[in-house]
Amino acid sequence: xxxLTIIAIAVLxxxxxxxCAVGKGIPNSxxxxxxxxxxxxxxxxxxxxxxxxxxxxxxxxxxxxxxxxFLAFFACAGLMLVxxxxxxGDKTDYAYKGHMVGAYTAAIASQLFxxxxxxxxxxxxxxxxxxxxxxxGKWRTKVFWAEMICFAxxxxxxxxxx
Numbered sequence: 001x002x003x004l005t006i007i008a009i010a011v012l013x014x015x016x017x018x019x020c021a022v023g024k025g026i027p028n029s030x031x032x033x034x035x036x037x038x039x040x041x042x043x044x045x046x047x048x049x050x051x052x053x054x055x056x057x058x059x060x061x062x063x064x065x066x067x068x069x070f071l072a073f074f075a076c077a078g079l080m081l082v083x084x085x086x087x088x089g090d091k092t093d094y095a096y097k098g099h100m101v102g103a104y105t106a107a108i109a110s111q112l113f114x115x116x117x118x119x120x121x122x123x124x125x126x127x128x129x130x131x132x133x134x135x136x137g138k139w140r141t142k143v144f145w146a147e148m149i150c151f152a153x154x155x156x157x158x159x160x161x162x
Contacts (some may be wrong), residue, residue: 005158008055015048029143033086042086049083059158071113080106107150114153118161121153
């Protein structure tokens with residue numbers, strides 16, 4: 001199962017680095033990288049996010065306690081919703097609303113899961129919080145870095161603990 005998680009990390013890292021290079025910088029959020037893809041290439045977003053979710057889910061479910069397994073499930077289910085609803089520019093579109101529900105569900109459930117299973121990993125949020133306090137409204141990439149912390153917490157938990 002560790003192999004699948006390492007593959008998921010490699011796939012996600014390659015996608016992020018490539019999209020940052022194509023977009024000539026760090027995007028506001030990981031989801032916004034879909035706008036760097038041609039309309040016919042947006043299926044790549046679905047494949048990347050879904051494959052990362054499917055690769056990590058078995059280990060995450062196996063390593064979760066009985067009382068927090070539902071949080072692991074909701075984190076993965078939210079991420080799958082993000083995958084199948086690529087970000088669209090129209091905020092009134094159902095795909096946008098589905099994407100946002102999935103994103104918030106994945107973020108909140110994953111970090112609650114971490115809080116209940118290995119709270120020390122939440123210390124990874126300290127640099128983000130300090131930067132947010134210093135920059136406030138001037139920090140364009142705050143969502144991107146928050147997403148990276150959510151992913152890092154889950155990946156570290158799966159690879160290192162229990």
